[in-house]
Amino acid sequence: MNDERFPGLRRRGFLAAASGAAALTLVGCGGGTADTASGGTPKRGGRLRAAFAGGGASETLDPHLANLFADVARAKALFDKLADYGADLSAEPRLAEKWEANKALDRWQVTLRKAAFHDGSPVTAKDVLYSYRRIADPKQAFRAKASLEPIDLDASRATGERSIEFVLKRPTAEFPNILAAFGAYIVPENATKFDDRPIGSGPFRFVSFSPGRSAVFRRHDAYWDGAPLLDEIEFVVANEESARVNALLGGQVEYAHELNPTTARAHEGKGQIEIVRLRNSAMQAFCMKTDRAPFDDKRVREAFFLIADRQELVDGALSGAGEVGNDLFGKGYEYYAADLPQRTQDLDKARALLKQAGAEKLKVTLDTSAVAAGFTEAAGIFRDQAAKAGVTIDVKMGSKDSYWSDILDTGALCCYRSGAMPIEAHLSQRLLTDSTTNATKWHHKDFDALYQQAQSTRDKTERAAVYQRMQRRLYAEGGFLVWGFADWIIGTSRTVRGVESKAPANTLDWARFDKVWLA
Amino acid sequence: MRTFVARRLLLGAGQTIAVVLLIFALTEALPGDAAVALAGDQPDPARIAAIREAMHLDRPAYERLTDWATGLLHGDLGTSLTSGRPVTQYIADAFGPTLILAVLTLTLLTPLGFGLGVLAARHEGGPVDRLISSVTLAVYAVPEFALGVLLVTVLALKLAWLPPTAVGYGTDLLAHPAALVLPVLVLLARPVCSLSRLVRAGMVDALAAPYTAHARRYGVPGARVRYTHALPNALAPAVQQLARTVDWLLCGVIVVEALFVIPGLGTVLLNAVAERDVPVVQGLAVVFGVLTVVVNLGADLVAHRLNPRAGVAA
Numbered sequence: 020m021n022d023e024r025f026p027g028l029r030r031r032g033f034l035a036a037a038s039g040a041a042a043l044t045l046v047g048c049g050g051g052t053a054d055t056a057s058g059g060t061p062k063r064g065g066r067l068r069a070a071f072a073g074g075g076a077s078e079t080l081d082p083h084l085a086n087l088f089a090d091v092a093r094a095k096a097l098f099d100k101l102a103d104y105g106a107d108l109s110a111e112p113r114l115a116e117k118w119e120a121n122k123a124l125d126r127w128q129v130t131l132r133k134a135a136f137h138d139g140s141p142v143t144a145k146d147v148l149y150s151y152r153r154i155a156d157p158k159q160a161f162r163a164k165a166s167l168e169p170i171d172l173d174a175s176r177a178t179g180e181r182s183i184e185f186v187l188k189r190p191t192a193e194f195p196n197i198l199a200a201f202g203a204y205i206v207p208e209n210a211t212k213f214d215d216r217p218i219g220s221g222p223f224r225f226v227s228f229s230p231g232r233s234a235v236f237r238r239h240d241a242y243w244d245g246a247p248l249l250d251e252i253e254f255v256v257a258n259e260e261s262a263r264v265n266a267l268l269g270g271q272v273e274y275a276h277e278l279n280p281t282t283a284r285a286h287e288g289k290g291q292i293e294i295v296r297l298r299n300s301a302m303q304a305f306c307m308k309t310d311r312a313p314f315d316d317k318r319v320r321e322a323f324f325l326i327a328d329r330q331e332l333v334d335g336a337l338s339g340a341g342e343v344g345n346d347l348f349g350k351g352y353e354y355y356a357a358d359l360p361q362r363t364q365d366l367d368k369a370r371a372l373l374k375q376a377g378a379e380k381l382k383v384t385l386d387t388s389a390v391a392a393g394f395t396e397a398a399g400i401f402r403d404q405a406a407k408a409g410v411t412i413d414v415k416m417g418s419k420d421s422y423w424s425d426i427l428d429t430g431a432l433c434c435y436r437s438g439a440m441p442i443e444a445h446l447s448q449r450l451l452t453d454s455t456t457n458a459t460k461w462h463h464k465d466f467d468a469l470y471q472q473a474q475s476t477r478d479k480t481e482r483a484a485v486y487q488r489m490q491r492r493l494y495a496e497g498g499f500l501v502w503g504f505a506d507w508i509i510g511t512s513r514t515v516r517g518v519e520s521k522a523p524a525n526t527l528d529w530a531r532f533d534k535v536w537l538a
Numbered sequence: 539m540r541t542f543v544a545r546r547l548l549l550g551a552g553q554t555i556a557v558v559l560l561i562f563a564l565t566e567a568l569p570g571d572a573a574v575a576l577a578g579d580q581p582d583p584a585r586i587a588a589i590r591e592a593m594h595l596d597r598p599a600y601e602r603l604t605d606w607a608t609g610l611l612h613g614d615l616g617t618s619l620t621s622g623r624p625v626t627q628y629i630a631d632a633f634g635p636t637l638i639l640a641v642l643t644l645t646l647l648t649p650l651g652f653g654l655g656v657l658a659a660r661h662e663g664g665p666v667d668r669l670i671s672s673v674t675l676a677v678y679a680v681p682e683f684a685l686g687v688l689l690v691t692v693l694a695l696k697l698a699w700l701p702p703t704a705v706g707y708g709t710d711l712l713a714h715p716a717a718l719v720l721p722v723l724v725l726l727a728r729p730v731c732s733l734s735r736l737v738r739a740g741m742v743d744a745l746a747a748p749y750t751a752h753a754r755r756y757g758v759p760g761a762r763v764r765y766t767h768a769l770p771n772a773l774a775p776a777v778q779q780l781a782r783t784v785d786w787l788l789c790g791v792i793v794v795e796a797l798f799v800i801p802g803l804g805t806v807l808l809n810a811v812a813e814r815d816v817p818v819v820q821g822l823a824v825v826f827g828v829l830t831v832v833v834n835l836g837a838d839l840v841a842h843r844l845n846p847r848a849g850v851a852a
Binding site: 068070074075076077078079086157158159160162164165229230231232233253255256257258259261262265266268269271272417418420421423424425427437455456 | 568569574575576577578579580581586589618620621628631687690698701703705706708796805806808813
């Protein structure tokens with residue numbers, strides 16, 4: 020299976036401030052209440068201005084082209100998906116009211132809820148099929164195309180006004196994840212132009228848009244999930260982190276997305292603004308290519324796992340805004356193997372393993388780039404840690420605009436990060452033989468087979484057991500040295516209430532403004 | 539004079555073409571292309587190939603350049619690879635804010651720079667001169683970014699006299715004049731210093747020159763000696779400096795645009811380079827090239843008027 024479900028966002032721009040992948044989420048189960056939602060009954064009215072880093076003059080409102088945080092925040096205000104991710108990255112029904120699979124898990128019946136587009140027309144099965152076919156158009160390169168790959172859209176059909184039968188190319192137990200895939204928004208049938216008065220079914224309707232500057236949307240009173248509390252929302256673009264903070268402090272915006280840890284520390288608890296930390300968000304890792312020297316020897320990989328002082332990396336590279344990782348993706352998400360012991364630094368054992376592998380006096384090049392916050396710092400810290408185990412690491416800086424493409428096939432060791440996505444999507448995108456972005460070159464037929472087994476397993480407990488086995492293997496000898504999970508930091512003015520702190524970026528409740536209100 | 543202008547314009551056109559070719563070559567030489575940049579952290583090779591095909595990046599570089607050049611001859615700057623919108627729209631949208639900042643800055647810069655320079659020269663060696671010289675030197679030493687952060691912190695955040703950024707105002711900057719104060723201050727700071735120091739030096743030289751001494755011996759009044767004899771000679775280098783400042787302002791001062799969230803030409807250029815959006819980069823190169831040629835030609839003509847004997851090399 021070759022899909023790229025729920026890809027992290029790409030953050031471009033000259034601000035090194037955080038980037039690369041950007042789907043973030045917070046760990047923890049259930050919908051927690053926000054720190055900022057401290058009291059008061061929700062009040063209607065008002066206009067909220069939210070500052071995001073954006074894509075400049077090339078921005079578009081086409082939800083299928085969404086790529087940056089700002090794009091997604093705007094897309095989810097105007098449009099809906101059939102499902103979306105909860106705080107633990109499991110799919111929750113949205114426009115879909117329910118879904119049901121056949122016994123073989125390769126045919127799924129999806130029933131839509133009663134919902135209307137901004138022009139009053141109902142959301143129908145035809146709109147859904149049109150939207151998915153548009154995304155899957157072979158002549159286009161929409162981001163969600165790979166996520167929808169398991170669906171046979173020619174065979175899938177509307178079985179009623181609000182019911183669809185999806186025919187899949189193979190059993191897919193996690194089919195709901197596809198409905199929640201990044202960018203899989205539902206647009207009205209035959210819609211092609213989105214920059215002028217786009218029509219969606221989302222909580223806000225279009226008012227105005229100027230790319231790279233601002234987008235103004237107004238409350239959609241007939242929204243199926245309840246009309247938003249705000250009258251209006253304005254998304255403004257400010258690429259420089261300091262500008263977002265200054266605008267927030269100066270009262271020019273009420274919500275500033277993506278702040279630096281140092282900014283958060285300076286203002287946390289000072290009473291001027293509120294800081295919301297979306298914990299355990301972006302995975303931070305070093306990626307070892309398991310198909311080439313020196314990492315084709317699993318003893319060398321284990322030695323590297325033991326070289327890392329994770330707390331030092333979190334303190335140094337993330338300014339302490341995060342927590343340590345255990346060489347597995349998705350801490351706190353559904354199916355995460357939380358019972359494996361936390362790895363810590365053990366230089367003696369690392370040295371012994373390297374000796375066994377005949378890799379004493381090892382020299383490795385570590386590729387890094389200013390593409391994401393903390394990358395170059397992490398590389399420097401790890402170089403010093405490795406020196407203590409007798410490993411010489413040569414840090415090599417690469418171009419940030421082409422970094423992800425450069426590190427995919429070349430080099431042996433590189434800095435890596437990823438936003439939130441279901442663990443199943445991480446496995447299928449990055450760890451199967453035919454995965455499109457398999458940066459650790461993890462090619463194991465038996466591992467692929469386990470993934471297929473999980474996808475064909477109807478019972479959730481049994482499926483969880485398979486995922487557990489896969490994760491145990493990765494923990495023991497995988498190519499991802501996952502050293503931490505970074506916080507995602509948002510600042511709001513003191514009047515803003517209802518900002519969810521337990522369900523972050525790209526999950527349903529992240530950048531969700533229909534439940535936010537102004538005190 | 540006319541042949542001089544024609545020659546310069548011809549040369550300018552040649553220079554602009556050279557700049558555009560150079561920029562094209564450099565953008566091509568950068569690692570990655572628009573497809574790679576767009577694919578970001580999901581560099582699935584099949585997807586990159588599809589994007590490349592959709593953008594027609596799979597065609598050879600010379601073909602793309604020829605197409606673009608043919609369009610240019612018809613006044614068509616092409617369309618953005620990333621958004622499919624016309625490049626002219628990018629430039630038109632971003633030109634407004636840049637122009638507003640440039641015009642405001644220049645309007646204040648010219649009297650301020652020349653005034654301070656002349657004032658310092660008049661009191662050469664005195665306390666006024668020393669004050670002006672040391673303050674301008676000190677301000678000149680502060681980079682724009684640091685000065686901007688300092689001014690925002692003090693004037694906008696601590697004292698709350700001015701808005702810290704122009705976020706959300708878009709092209710409608712003139713409707714929010716308060717938001718323009720800080721950016722213009724930052725833009726003014728260093729050019730005022732360099733200009734006034736140049737004028738001062740020129741004036742000091744000119745006032746010590748034999749011809750001013752001669753004029754004085756004829757009994758020409760001091761003010762007249764200063765303003766009609768010495769100043770024009772002192773101005774020639776300052777005018778060239780002013781032209782460079784105009785260039786600098788019109789090409790978008792990225793630091794100021796980023797700090798104050800003003801979506802001008804610098805921001806567009808920066809994004810376009812990061813996205814490897816070659817048509818947009820090329821379009822901007824043409825605009826910047828033409829502006830530079832015209833502004834410098836204008837400056838040379840003014841300098842020539844002020845001081846015909848110095849001659850101006852074409």
